[in-house]
Amino acid sequence: MHRLSSKTLDRLASTVRRPAYDPAETRVGIVHLGVGAFHRAHQAVYLDDILASDPQWAIAGASLRRGDMRDALAPQDDLFTVAVRSGEETSLRVVGSLRSIDVVPENPAAILARMVDPAVRIVSLTVTEKGYCHDPATGDLDPDHPDIRADLDDPWRPLSAPGLVAEALRLRRAAGIVPFTVMPCDNLPANGPTVHRIVSQYAGLLDGALGRFVENDVAFAGTMVDRIVPATSADDIAEIGRMIGIEDAWPVVTEPFTQWVIEDRFPTGRPDFGSVGAEMVSDVEPFERMKLRMLNGAHSSLAYLGYLAGYETVSSAMSNPDIERFCHALMTAEVMPTLDISGANLPAYRDALLARFHNPALKHRTWQIAMDGSQKLPQRLLGTIRDRLAAGAPIERLALGVAAWMRYVTGTDELGSAIDVRDPIAERLKAIGTAAGRDAEALTKGYLGLDAVFGRDLRDDDRFETAVRSALAMLLDAGAAATVAVYAAGSR
Numbered sequence: 001m002h003r004l005s006s007k008t009l010d011r012l013a014s015t016v017r018r019p020a021y022d023p024a025e026t027r028v029g030i031v032h033l034g035v036g037a038f039h040r041a042h043q044a045v046y047l048d049d050i051l052a053s054d055p056q057w058a059i060a061g062a063s064l065r066r067g068d069m070r071d072a073l074a075p076q077d078d079l080f081t082v083a084v085r086s087g088e089e090t091s092l093r094v095v096g097s098l099r100s101i102d103v104v105p106e107n108p109a110a111i112l113a114r115m116v117d118p119a120v121r122i123v124s125l126t127v128t129e130k131g132y133c134h135d136p137a138t139g140d141l142d143p144d145h146p147d148i149r150a151d152l153d154d155p156w157r158p159l160s161a162p163g164l165v166a167e168a169l170r171l172r173r174a175a176g177i178v179p180f181t182v183m184p185c186d187n188l189p190a191n192g193p194t195v196h197r198i199v200s201q202y203a204g205l206l207d208g209a210l211g212r213f214v215e216n217d218v219a220f221a222g223t224m225v226d227r228i229v230p231a232t233s234a235d236d237i238a239e240i241g242r243m244i245g246i247e248d249a250w251p252v253v254t255e256p257f258t259q260w261v262i263e264d265r266f267p268t269g270r271p272d273f274g275s276v277g278a279e280m281v282s283d284v285e286p287f288e289r290m291k292l293r294m295l296n297g298a299h300s301s302l303a304y305l306g307y308l309a310g311y312e313t314v315s316s317a318m319s320n321p322d323i324e325r326f327c328h329a330l331m332t333a334e335v336m337p338t339l340d341i342s343g344a345n346l347p348a349y350r351d352a353l354l355a356r357f358h359n360p361a362l363k364h365r366t367w368q369i370a371m372d373g374s375q376k377l378p379q380r381l382l383g384t385i386r387d388r389l390a391a392g393a394p395i396e397r398l399a400l401g402v403a404a405w406m407r408y409v410t411g412t413d414e415l416g417s418a419i420d421v422r423d424p425i426a427e428r429l430k431a432i433g434t435a436a437g438r439d440a441e442a443l444t445k446g447y448l449g450l451d452a453v454f455g456r457d458l459r460d461d462d463r464f465e466t467a468v469r470s471a472l473a474m475l476l477d478a479g480a481a482a483t484v485a486v487y488a489a490g491s492r
């Protein structure tokens with residue numbers, strides 16, 4: 001079978017949408033750190049639409065860890081297929097907005113050179129919560145993070161996202177080139193101000209003047225991004241190859257829904273994001289809070305409970321009426337009362353989320369969503385819990401989501417089999433679980449002692465500790481399926 005590339009576009013099946021421009025005639029205007037499935041199914045698609053009329057906004061990508069994405073896409077001229085699945089229907093398009101991928105550990109100078117190019121006016125990021133090397137409980141840079149320590153020792157060859165952004169800004173400043181706008185696209189509360197603070201703090205550790213420059217003279221545009229993008233499987237690759245008529249080594253699969261809300265803060269210019277469906281706003285925080293608390297909070301709770309109950313995918317977990325009722329009740333009774341967003345129809349948004357979770361065409365694994373929970377919980381559940389505690393309101397379902405995470409990270413499932421826990425502090429989580437055994441009180445106190453996750457306020461809050469311990473005890477004694485049935489009914 002022929003391989004997807006610029007030379008084989010004419011061999012694509014007639015049903016496949018192709019770039020409405022010549023990718024070779026575009027110019028790089030955006031550097032993106034963290035090229036992965038989500039970026040390729042989300043931001044790269046918006047830019048693909050823009051390039052048809054404005055060719056100066058192609059993307060130069062960077063992988064911060066591995067070269068597998070580069071190795072898969074380079075022989076394809078960095079073209080790839082996006083498969084949009086809903087029910088039994090699949091629509092296909094080939095995206096050409098990504099022009100290259102550099103692998104940072106192999107050659108940090110190469111990506112820095114791209115970031116210093118005056119034609120680049122935006123540096124965007126999808127490096128996941130853990131990629132910012134920060135303390136999730138405070139939102140500040142973690143100066144003791146191994147990647148940050150390594151970059152501070154050798155700042156001219158940075159490997160972390162804060163190190164790369166700060167060094168590129170330093171080089172531009174030294175060369176008299178105006179700074180680019182930094183556009184984080186990750187699930188962090190107030191991601192624009194948060195990443196601004198992280199990079200400023202890192203730069204300040206290197207040089208006080210550089211820190212002040214980043215703080216005062218560099219624009220950080222906050223965003224809210226939303227699209228469910230499961231990991232691509234071998235079956236996906238084979239099926240998509242059959243459908244498009246040629247081989248694509250790494251396509252991406254996603255859902256029809258997509259949303260991008262962007263703070264309009266680009267002093268040196270930007271693409272016309274609004275012309276392709278993005279929402280340009282002066283304040284992205286209300287949209288971000290709604291998505292983090294409703295979609296991501298419910299998604300994480302569903303993932304931990306679903307995995308423990310034996311469900312491999314989100315849609316299969318949602319086939320359990322108790323889990324569906326739990327997600328509905330979690331959002332309605334405990335999350336939505338913390339949101340006051342002008343013009344937002346929260347019940348309609350909730351119903352749309354539940355429908356998206358039900359999409360059987362997306363094989364979104366609960367195990368995948370469960371990754372990196374120590375970094376995700378503060379953004380997805382704990383902020384809502386703090387607001388509910390401050391209001392004296394019940395937190396039982398939110399606490400069950402936290403307890404389900406605790407049960408999951410012990411590393412042993414309900415049948416006694418090992419769980420492959422992927423988390424930056426996985427060894428510490430396992431050690432706490434091993435020491436506490438099946439003692440709900442000891443487990444709760446052990447995990448709440450992780451100040452970087454829970455802060456001291458939640459650790460010392462008796463209402464929170466009691467609610468989590470009660471939920472965890474039921475999970476240990478009765479199992480996830482029986483527990484979620486009780487909490488879905490609201491009898492706790």
